[in-house]
Amino acid sequence: MVRLDGGGRIVAVNRFLAELLQYSGAELRGRLLSDLGSAPWASESALAMVRLGVYEHLRRRELMLMSRDGLCFSFEFHEVGKVSGDRLIECLFQQLEPLPRRLPESEPPPTGSGVQRxxxxxxxxxxxxxxxxxxxxxxxxxxxxxxxxxxxxxxxxxxxxxxxxxxxxxxxxxxxxxxxxxxxxxxxxxxxxxxxxxxxxxxxxxxxxxxxxxxxxxxxxxxxxxxxxxxxxxxxxxxxxxxxxxxxxxxxxxxxxxxxxxxxxxxxxx
Structure with missing residues (x-):
């Protein structure tokens, strides 16, 4: 499903996973429910649980995916091969972070003594x-x-x-x-x-x-x-x-x- 290079970067991701960000929340929910049993990554050793919900349901060992209209989905991995769940999610987060934002962010506050962003x-x-x-x-x-x-x-x-x-x-x-x-x-x-x-x-x-x-x-x-x-x-x-x-x-x-x-x-x- 996922292959890491020597530096820990992801060099191969299952196509099904990569395609998820193209869908709206409703489309994504339906696709996940219909394809969960047949998806290549839906094996007992790779995927322990799938949660459909919003950010408050996320935990450290879950992968967050965000649909184009801002609905969040999280996936909790226990292990993928010899890569620990924490390490896998850390790598995934690092590479998902630069993607265009699906949730609009308000303008940065004025610089000064208060919060910066x-x-x-x-x-x-x-x-x-x-x-x-x-x-x-x-x-x-x-x-x-x-x-x-x-x-x-x-x-x-x-x-x-x-x-x-x-x-x-x-x-x-x-x-x-x-x-x-x-x-x-x-x-x-x-x-x-x-x-x-x-x-x-x-x-x-x-x-x-x-x-x-x-x-x-x-x-x-x-x-x-x-x-x-x-x-x-x-x-x-x-x-x-x-x-x-x-x-x-x-x-x-x-x-x-x-x-x-x-x-x-x-x-x-x-």
Whole structure:
């Protein structure tokens, strides 16, 4: 299925795998379900499990594939020949990363004291995993926010006309209210995540509240002359031991974010 050269680069990938990125999410889901049993790579030794879902289901030993319309699919490998699963996925990530983005990224925030960029989901997952490894080794705190922009719609103004304004406002708020070391990721249109390294729960809650207040004040359509207001639902989780998987950390933060939305939105839950 996969052959590596002496330097660890992939020199041969199954054609079926290479073709997946050409499909939309719905097409890809149907193709995977219909071809799973007959695909050359669908052997017990090469493929342990296929997950169809979004980024919060990803784990360190899974391969992420993103369809052209932004839907994610992950594949967990246990072993391929003598290549360990971790090594295989590391190599695959390195070569998938330069592909054109299937998820649009908002404009980079202004340079200054705040965050320098909004990274792609694959890059974010790599950073989170390294941060968890560091936390396990040095017992330094780590916190993660999952963020949803609430009430993004205005009957009096088509969404495409003002959504970029809201996203730019959100990016500006991140630049002003977060540290340069904080990592921001845009998962899709209105869902974001922020990794705060060396920040415990109390500090993460303060940062989340600062960000929520700034967005509600400066990035709402109301601040741009429209009646509609927006807010942020933010879920916060922290760890001091790092004894949690990347997927579990993201999933718990998302659960807190969902809880914030169920409580009416525009609030922080930890």
């Amino acid at each position: 909004i990274v792609s989901p694959p890059r974010f997952l790599q950073i989170v995993q390294r941060a968890l490894d560091r936390t396990r080794e040095h017992r330094r705190p780590l916190s993660l926010m999952r963020i949803h922009i609430d009430r993004v719609g205005d009957p009096g103004l088509p969404e495409p006309a003002w959504t970029p304004l809201v996203l730019r406002g959100f990016a500006k708020a991140c630049a002003q209210r977060l540290r340069q070391s904080d990592i921001v990721c845009r998962f899709d249109g209105t869902r974001f995540a922020v990794l705060l390294i060396d920040v415990a729960t109390s500090g993460a809650l303060c940062a989340a509240e600062r960000l929520r207040t700034a967005v509600a004040r400066d990035a709402s359509p109301a601040a741009m002359g429209y009646a509609r207001r927006i807010g942020l639902s933010i879920g916060v989780v922290s760890t001091r031991t790092g004894r949690i998987s990347c997927a579990a950390l993201l999933s718990r933060a998302q659960a807190k974010c969902d809880e914030a939305r169920e409580q009416g939105g525009n609030r922080v839950v930890a």
